Structure formats: structure tokens, C-alpha cells
Amino acid sequence: MKRKLIFLILLLVVFKVSAQNAYTPSAENIKAREWFQDARFGLFIHWGVYSILGDGEWVMYQQGIDKQTYEKVPGFFNPVKYNPREWVAMAKAAGMKYITITSKHHDGFAMFDSKLTDWDIVDRTPYGKDVIKMLAEECRKEGIKLFFYHSQLDWYQDNYYPRGVTGGTSGRPQKGDWYKYLDFMDGQLTELLTNYGEIGGIWFDGFWDKKDSDWRLDKTYSLIHTLQPGCLVGNNHHLAPFPGEDFQMFEKDLPGHNTTGFSGDSKIGSVPLETCETMNNAWGFNLMDKQYKSSKTLIQYLVKAAGYNSNFLLNVGPMPDGRIQPEFISTLKEMGKWMEKNGETIYGTNGGPVSPKSWGVSTYKDNKVYIHLLNPEDNNLLIPDFGKKVKGITLYSTAAKLKFKQDAFGITVSVPKESIDETDTILVIEI
Numbered sequence: 176m177k178r179k180l181i182f183l184i185l186l187l188v189v190f191k192v193s194a195q196n197a198y199t200p201s202a203e204n205i206k207a208r209e210w211f212q213d214a215r216f217g218l219f220i221h222w223g224v225y226s227i228l229g230d231g232e233w234v235m236y237q238q239g240i241d242k243q244t245y246e247k248v249p250g251f252f253n254p255v256k257y258n259p260r261e262w263v264a265m266a267k268a269a270g271m272k273y274i275t276i277t278s279k280h281h282d283g284f285a286m287f288d289s290k291l292t293d294w295d296i297v298d299r300t301p302y303g304k305d306v307i308k309m310l311a312e313e314c315r316k317e318g319i320k321l322f323f324y325h326s327q328l329d330w331y332q333d334n335y336y337p338r339g340v341t342g343g344t345s346g347r348p349q350k351g352d353w354y355k356y357l358d359f360m361d362g363q364l365t366e367l368l369t370n371y372g373e374i375g376g377i378w379f380d381g382f383w384d385k386k387d388s389d390w391r392l393d394k395t396y397s398l399i400h401t402l403q404p405g406c407l408v409g410n411n412h413h414l415a416p417f418p419g420e421d422f423q424m425f426e427k428d429l430p431g432h433n434t435t436g437f438s439g440d441s442k443i444g445s446v447p448l449e450t451c452e453t454m455n456n457a458w459g460f461n462l463m464d465k466q467y468k469s470s471k472t473l474i475q476y477l478v479k480a481a482g483y484n485s486n487f488l489l490n491v492g493p494m495p496d497g498r499i500q501p502e503f504i505s506t507l508k509e510m511g512k513w514m515e516k517n518g519e520t521i522y523g524t525n526g527g528p529v530s531p532k533s534w535g536v537s538t539y540k541d542n543k544v545y546i547h548l549l550n551p552e553d554n555n556l557l558i559p560d561f562g563k564k565v566k567g568i569t570l571y572s573t574a575a576k577l578k579f580k581q582d583a584f585g586i587t588v589s590v591p592k593e594s595i596d597e598t599d600t601i602l603v604i605e606i
Contacts, residue, residue, distance in 0.1 A: 482536020
């Protein structure tokens with residue numbers, strides 16, 4: 176009898192785990208995925224007390240600052256010029272549809288009013304206000320969806336133990352309860368998903384620090400989907416999507432590429448895609464980083480992302496006082512002007528049907544295929560055949576009709592040299 180009872184318990188556990196692994200998205204979740212797929216452009220914000228030190232969000236680790244010393248940093252954080260209305264207005268003017276902000280980065284510091292710890296902005300800084308709540312309210316007013324970047328990795332909590340590949344200089348005791356840490360993480364996620372209104376998604380990072388550990392992903396993902404069924408889950412683990420994940424991100428790379436070394440095992444899944452990039456070389460505020468990317472470079476990255484059927488999440492690292500660097504604001508204005516004219520070829524499109532080429536990419540929507548000439552060799556173009564009869568080809572900028580020839584070799588079209596745009600010459604193929 177006892178053996179039979181144990182068998183039934185084990186069977187129940189196996190069934191429960193199998194049910195979790197066989198994740199089926201809800202109707203609300205599928206609708207949210209469709210919205211995300213169409214949104215195409217978002218603002219990433221890396222902001223925390225680390226901005227005080229002006230050396231990026233990894234400063235605690237990279238400078239070997241121990242926990243006791245780092246505890247002094249929040250005392251200097253007083254962003255009196257933080258204005259969420261300006262942030263949201265800037266994002267909208269740039270053509271961005273959502274904002275992803277760091278609720279907690281690897282230093283473990285909560286940028287929201289957490290009741291589970293005093294290691295947060297309300298309890299430890301002279302500013303004493305919940306910046307996440309203020310931003311959530313402004314996003315709601317302006318119809319911008321809000322996502323939370325949330326670090327699974329934590330250099331502050333003692334229970335984040337055994338240690339991972341980072342955080343070894345934090346001076347924490349060599350003991351702790353891993354599952355208590357996971358309970359703590361789930362508790363903070365519960366706060367974020369119950370106290371800040373409707374949340375677009377959770378953007379996890381840090382799994383790679385202890386990739387062989389039991390992260391209880393099924394439990395955490397189930398918690399999120401139970402609290403908010405439409406909340407999307409993504410995880411920057413640089414692997415193919417796990418069950419329960421609703422979108423897949425690629426760090427500083429286009430899907431299928433691996434120029435940074437992060438995406439070695441990132442096989443492209445069947446969920447919506449997103450690539451994220453910085454405007455200089457840093458995520459968090461870095462005083463000495465002046466390697467600013469041009470508006471042309473970033474517009475072309477956005478276009479390429481859409482051509483790869485991916486969203487583009489572009490990062491800013493606000494300064495300690497709460498302002499966005501003027502260099503970032505200027506570039507985002509330029510991108511907004513471009514999107515105002517050309518957004519139809521990006522929003523709500525799918526990547527393809529012509530695969531990315533050296534000259535550019537294509538997007539499509541309904542009966543229109545948009546050819547984006549980013550780096551044309553000359554004004555004569557041979558577009559590979561994609562199995563549809565072409566009714567006509569026009570220049571998107573002027574609607575001028577272009578002569579073309581469609582045969583077994585593909586579609587040949589000549590673009591007037593004076594119509595070539597140095598950023599993106601867009602052709603509209605009607606099929």
C-alpha cells in the first residue's frame with residue numbers, strides 16, 4: 176500500500192511537470208504576441224544607482240566593489256530631474272510602441288518600492304520615490320506598453336548561492352539557500368505584476384550566470400502567466416526558447432547572426448523575435464563612452480531587424496539626475512522623423528519574402544512587398560523571384576512607377592540615380 180502511494184505521488188509530480196512543459200499560450204497571450212509582432216520598435220532603458228559611478232551597469236562587478244562598500248552608492252542617487260512624461264513623449268516621437276526598463280539589474284537594487292527588502296529606491300535613496308510607478312502611470316496615459324527587465328542574477332542577496340560565474344568579489348558569505356532566493360525573486364515579480372497595472376512583458380537576464388542550476392522556470396513562468404495572462408515572457412539566456420517563453424531576444428545581433436559571441440546556441444524559435452542594441456557602446460550611463468552610433472546606422476539596424484522579422488529594442492542609459500543624454504535625444508528625433516514618413520513599411524509587417532541580401536532586406540504586408548535598398552551597388556537591381564506575379568513597382572517616396580521585367584531569373588528593376596536615398600531607398604512591389 177505504501178509503495179503504491181509513493182508511485183501515485185511520483186506519477187502526479189511527473190504529470191504536473193509534463194503539463195508545465197507542454198505550455199499552451201492563452202488567448203490573451205496570443206493577442207499580446209500579435210501586438211508585439213506588429214510593434215517593431217521599442218525603447219530599452221538601463222537605469223539604476225550604478226549611474227552615479229558613470230561606468231555602466233556592471234560597475235560593481237568590473238571594479239570589484241564589495242557589497243558593504245556598494246551599499247553607500249544609493250545614498251548619492253537623487254534624480255531630481257527625472258520626468259517620466261518627457262521620457263514617454265521622447266519614445267512616442269521616435270515612433271516607439273513600448274518601453275522596457277530595468278526594474279532590477281545584477282546589483283540586486285530594486286528601482287521600485289519592494290516590501291520584501293529595503294534594498295530599493297524608496298528606502299535607500301534621498302529621492303525616496305518609486306520611479307517605476309511614475310513611469311507606469313505615464314505609459315498608461317499615453318498608450319505605451321511597459322515591460323520590465325528583471326535580473327535573475329543577483330550580486331547582493333546572500334541566498335543567491337552557490338555563486339555563479341560573476342559576483343565573486345561581492346564579499347558575501349559562502350552560504351545561502353538557493354530556493355529561498357528563488358522565492359524572493361518570485362515575490363518581487365508578484366509585486367511588479369500586481370502593483371503597477373497591466374504589464375506588457377518580463378525581460379529576464381542572468382540565467383547564463385548559473386545555466387546548470389535549477390531555476391524553477393516552469394514555476395516562475397506559470398506565476399507570471401497566472402497573474403497576468405497577457406504578459407509576455409522572454410529570457411536572454413542565449414539559447415532556443417524554453418516552454419513558457421513568448422518571445423525570443425538577441426543581444427546586439429540580428430536573428431541567426433553571432434557577431435558578438437552571445438548567440439552561439441540561439442536557434443531561432445517560432446515565437447516573436449526582438450534584437451536589442453545600444454546607442455553608444457554602453458547599456459547603463461557611461462561618462463566616457465562617446466562612441467555614438469549615427470542615426471543612419473540605427474535606422475538601418477531597425478530596417479534590417481524588420482527584414483529579419485524582428486523587433487528593434489534601442490537602449491538609452493539615463494544620467495544620475497534622471498535626464499537622457501542630449502546626444503540620444505537628438506538621434507531619436509531623427510529616427511522619429513524617418514518613421515513618420517516610412518513607418519508603414521515597418522509597422523505590422525513580416526520579414527521577407529526576399530531573404531536578406533548584401534544590398535538590403537524586404538518586408539511585406541497584405542499585397543505589398545517593400546524592398547529596402549540600404550547598400551545598393553548601383554541603381555540596377557535583380558530581385559530573386561519569390562513566387563508571386565508582380566503587378567507593378569513604385570518608389571515609396573514619390574509613388575513614381577518604375578519599369579521592371581519579371582522572368583525566370585527574377586525581377587529586374589532600374590531605380591533612377593537621383594532617387595537613391597543614402598539611408599534607405601524603398602521600392603513597393605504590388606503583387
